[in-house]
Amino acid sequence: LAKTTQPISMDSYEGQEVNITCSHNNIATNDYITWYQQFPSQGPRFIIQGYKTKVTNEVASLFIPADRKSSTLSLPRVSLSDTAVYYCLVGDVYNQGGKLIFGQGTELSVKP
Amino acid sequence: NAGVTQTPKFRVLKTGQSMTLLCAQDMNHEYMYWYRQDPGMGLRLIHYSVGEGTTAKGEVPDGYNVSRLKKQNFLLGLESAAPSQTSVYFCASSNRRTGDNQPQHFGDGTRLSIL
Numbered sequence: 001l002a003k004t005t006q007p008i009s010m011d012s013y014e015g016q017e018v019n020i021t022c023s024h025n026n027i028a029t030n031d032y033i034t035w036y037q038q039f040p041s042q043g044p045r046f047i048i049q050g051y052k053t054k055v056t057n058e059v060a061s062l063f064i065p066a067d068r069k070s071s072t073l074s075l076p077r078v079s080l081s082d083t084a085v086y087y088c089l090v091g092d093v094y095n096q097g098g099k100l101i102f103g104q105g106t107e108l109s110v111k112p
Numbered sequence: 113n114a115g116v117t118q119t120p121k122f123r124v125l126k127t128g129q130s131m132t133l134l135c136a137q138d139m140n141h142e143y144m145y146w147y148r149q150d151p152g153m154g155l156r157l158i159h160y161s162v163g164e165g166t167t168a169k170g171e172v173p174d175g176y177n178v179s180r181l182k183k184q185n186f187l188l189g190l191e192s193a194a195p196s197q198t199s200v201y202f203c204a205s206s207n208r209r210t211g212d213n214q215p216q217h218f219g220d221g222t223r224l225s226i227l
Contacts, residue, residue: 034216043218046215087155100145100160102147102155103154104154
């Protein structure tokens with residue numbers, strides 16, 4: 001199973017770029033890497049997903065090196081509303097549905 | 113469009129009681145999942161379903177049963193609740209698209225306390 005490891009917490013200030021790294025040394029060939037954001041008393045919400053190299057959408061970028069043993073979520077110019085817990089998920093929904101492994105989450109605190 | 117709806121939102125049970133958590137999705141998704149979330153543990157997959165009438169075990173299935181009689185509903189049952197099952201339970205669903213790994217859509221959770 002692709003166990004994932006993330007920093008437990010991170011602090012940042014408004015307007016800064018935040019990079020959160022997830023380690024997944026045992027990632028399988030078919031595994032995708034997905035990042036979710038979770039606010040208190042809510043379910044996780046999808047941010048971005050990738051398989052290799054770099055993926056960018058309107059809210060974040062995801063960097064995946066060639067060996068795919070880690071991934072970095074990049075949040076540009078964070079605001080107070082980005083204070084949340086961020087999870088990386090490694091797995092293949094179709095071939096390994098029972099082996100979807102969430103990291104323990106990184107609690108990001110954005111200060112004014 | 114409601115997305116994923118979980119019922120109830122809160123519940124307190126006594127040890128040994130049984131109950132069923134209901135998850136409903138209106139996105140016509142093929143896949144559905146049940147997770148539990150405990151402090152410091154992240155989310156752990158209990159059971160999942162890849163289609164109507166099919167279910168499979170996840171990482172922590174013991175003490176739980178599930179059923180997917182209708183495509184839009186996924187039920188999680190606790191036959192004899194134990195204090196160790198005190199947790200927040202999340203349901204999720206995802207679409208199926210060949211060659212792509214579709215993200216999951218989550219409900220807002222059911223907070224379950226077992227005394």
